[in-house]
Amino acid sequence: MLSALAAGPRTDLEILLLQGSRIEVGADHLVVRSPHNPDFHWGNYVHVTTGDPDDAGRWLEVFARAFPQAGHVALGLPRLPHPAAYAVYGLEVGTDAVLTTTELPEQRPLAEGYAVRALLPDDWAQVRRAAADENARTGDYDPREHDAFTVAQIAARRRLAAAGSAAFFGAFTDDGLLAADLGIVALGRRARYQSVGTVAEHRRRGLAGHLLGVAARWAAERGAREWVIVTESTNDAGRLYRSVGFRDDVQVVAAYRKPDRET
Structure with a gap:
């Protein structure tokens, strides 16, 4: 089920399973549920696998059926969609950098104090x-x-x-x-x-x-024998991770809308 996924989303889901989350397998997507933490938006989301990421309307319908009470919308996507596909629904599309290494990462000295x-x-x-x-x-x-x-x-x-x-x-x-x-x-x-x-x-x-x-x-x-770390593509932390031995693996894509605080 998870073996075809890249290291970032695969390890995300493996950890969620260890924590008690459930994964429902569809033909071209996964529905991830974390009943122990309903406020965890990326523990309660739809992960598109082989489906068309440009079909935003369909994925919002899939999410709404899976999480009818959710205030948020969270969708993992297999690639960057058309720029306007999700904007019309009020979702932001962002990317994370997945970094990996098969060499033991460098350990920097500990500062005094x-x-x-x-x-x-x-x-x-x-x-x-x-x-x-x-x-x-x-x-x-x-x-x-x-x-x-x-x-x-x-x-x-x-x-x-x-x-x-x-x-x-x-x-x-x-x-x-x-x-x-x-x-x-x-x-x-x-x-x-x-x-x-x-x-x-x-x-x-x-x-x-x-x-x-x-x-x-x-x-x-x-x-x-392999270490994986994920950070937002725009986060300065990526420089630190690369400096201790990590190398860029893949980019992961997500579409997200925060809950409306007024509802």
Whole structure:
């Protein structure tokens, strides 16, 4: 079912399955459902496989039938559609860069004044606050909906870590404040990074570069021989990932419309 997909969407879906999501297979698309996290828009979406990505009207109908109560619309597409195909429906089309490497990523030195370790149970409250602060800074999502998503996502990630399928690491200041964190999920010979983030006042100190290496070595010890990371095509983080050994693999495409906050 997933073997024909590129590394980015394939690992996305493999992780969702580990977390308890369900995938319904259609002739030319997949319907992905995450009942444990209904506020996770990219855990509740339609992934077009061999269907025509220019047929926006059809895919909106497929999504509406699959998720009749959803405020959002989220569609994974196999290629870039015609520029106007989704704009007329109020959807934005964006791309992510999938980067991979079969060489162990470089581990940058850790800056002075920080300590790195796997997240402990009490640390997740700081992860939750950091996510809320970043959402407040960007204004991307309704705060209550975003916090509900974060709480459910943290619960799913803690279950993966407890099962030994994933690890989540943080860089902490001397007084125990979370400065940066990320996760990685072991998927056999492939490992996929999760949620690389640095608190604003601690950026440009090499923390993410160090954590990338720490996580890579954790996965290597569990059999990983390929590492996958995904970032928005316009995100400056791509330069960091390439600098530690990642190379561009494919571009993934999505069409998305946020919920209307007034409804």
